Amino acid sequence: MVQQNYNGVTPMDTFFPPQETFVRQPLNYHLYSAPIPSERGRKFFISDKIREELTKRSEVSHTAPMPGQMLPEELQGYHSLVPMDSVGIHKFSTWNTMLYRATKAADGVQYCLRRIENFRLASEAGFSPVEQWSRIRHPAIIYVREAFTTRAFGDNSLVVVHDYYPDAQSLTDLYLKPKAQYNGSRLTHSHERVQEATLWSFIFQLASAIKLVHEAGMALRMMDPSRILVTWMTFEQAFLNLCNRVRISSCGVADILTWEARPDLAYMQQEDIILFAKLVMSLATNNPSAVNYVHKSMDIVGRHYSNDVVQVFHTLMKPVTPTMTIQSLFETFGNKLVLEMDASLSAIDKLEGDLQSELENGRLVRLLCKFGFINERPEFDRDPRWSETGDRYIIKLFRDYVFHSVDESGNPVVNLSHVLTNLNKLDAGTDERIMLVSRDEQSCLVVSYREIKVCIESAFA
Structure with a gap:
C-alpha cells in the first residue's frame, strides 16, 4: 500500500521505504440494496437510490478525523470534533472560520460548530441575536442552537452551533465551480446548468425564508452561495425537482460579529433582497460575478430560461425603496408557486410510499x-x-x-x-x-x- 500525505500526494523520497497506512475505502453502496423479492414492486425495501443516499449520509457522519489535528477533546459539552471543510480555513467577512462536526454529550446528537478565530466578545449582550434566531423555525433555515466563546483552540474563539446535515453540498460546489471531465483525450471544465424547475424551487424556498425572517423583525444577511446548502438532491429522474432541498446556514453569525456596530434593520432587509437577486443571477448563469455584467448576464438567462425567470430579475432588481419587500415576488409569480407546492406534495407521496415499504x-x-x-x-x-x-x-x-x-x-x-x-x-x-x-x-x-x-x-x- 502506497503512503500518501494529507493532500493525497505520494512522496517521492527514495531514501525512506514506504510505510503501511490505512486508506479508507468507500462503501459499496450497491451491496446494501437488496433485490426486489417479487413482481409486485418494492414491497419490502425502499428504493435503491434513497438507500444509497442514506447510506452515504451515515458513512459521512461516522468518518473519523485525520491524525495529528490537535483538536480539543471536549468543548463546552461537545466532543469528538471532526473538521468538515476539506480546504481548511474559510473567510467570513474579514474573519477566519472553520467548521467542525461534534457530538453533544447531553443528547448524543451530532451538530455543526462554526468557529470564528481570534474574536473577543466585548459584552454578553452580543449573544442576544442567538436567542432571537433560536425562535426562527423554517424548512429553508438551518436551526441555530447556541453560541459561546472558548479558549480551547489556543485563542479567543467564537463558536456558533447549528444543526448538522451530513453529506450536504453548497450551491457553490454544485453549480458555480467548474467540473473537470474528459472529452475523448482532452480534459475540459464545464458547469452543471440548473434546471428551470429546480431554479424555481430554489427561488421560492429562499424567498419564503427571507419573508419569514423579515416579518420577525430580523435580517438574514446570509445569501452567499457557499453558505446555502443542498441537503437532499433529486434521487430519481422520474421525480426531477421534487427533493432539491436548500437550507441557509450560518444564520446569526453576522449579527454577533457586528453587534457593536448595530446596522440599520431596514437597510439590512433591503440588502437581503439585493443579495438574493445576485444569488439567483449567479445560479442562472453559473457565474458568481454575473451581477457585474448585468446586460450580458440577462442575455444568457433569456437564452436558457423562460421569460418568467427574466421577470424575476426585473422584480428583484427594481430601485430599492423602503416599501420594497419580498412579498412582491409571491404576488407576481403565484402560478409558479402552485407548481412548487404540487411538486412538494408529490415528493411527500413518493417518500411516504418508500417509508411504507419498510413498515413490516x-x-x-x-x-x-x-x-x-x-x-x-x-x-x-x-x-x-x-x-x-x-x-x-x-x-x-x-x-x-x-x-x-x-x-x-x-x-x-x-x-x-x-x-x-x-x-x-x-x-x-x-x-x-x-x-x-x-x-x-x-x-x-x-x-x-x-x-x-x-x-x-x-x-x-
Missing part, C-alpha cells in the same frame, strides 16, 4: 431476534429436551425450512422471497400448513404457521 421490516427483525434467543442456546447445549423435543424442535425444523433448504443438487437455496414470505405468514399466524422434515430425513411434521407461532411465543416466554 421491524416486525420481521423482532421475529428473527426471537429465533436467535430460542435456537441452540449454549446453556442448554447438553439438554436434549430444549432443542430436540416439543416446541423447540418444531422451531428448529422451521428455521431449517426457511434458511437451510437445499435444491436437488444439494446446493443451498438463497431465496430472499422465500424467507420474507414465510416470516410474514408466521408473524400473521395463518392457517396454511407446511411440511417440516428433520435433518436425517427420518421424520416429518405437518404444522400450520399458527401452530409454529404459538410454539415460538411459548418457548420465548
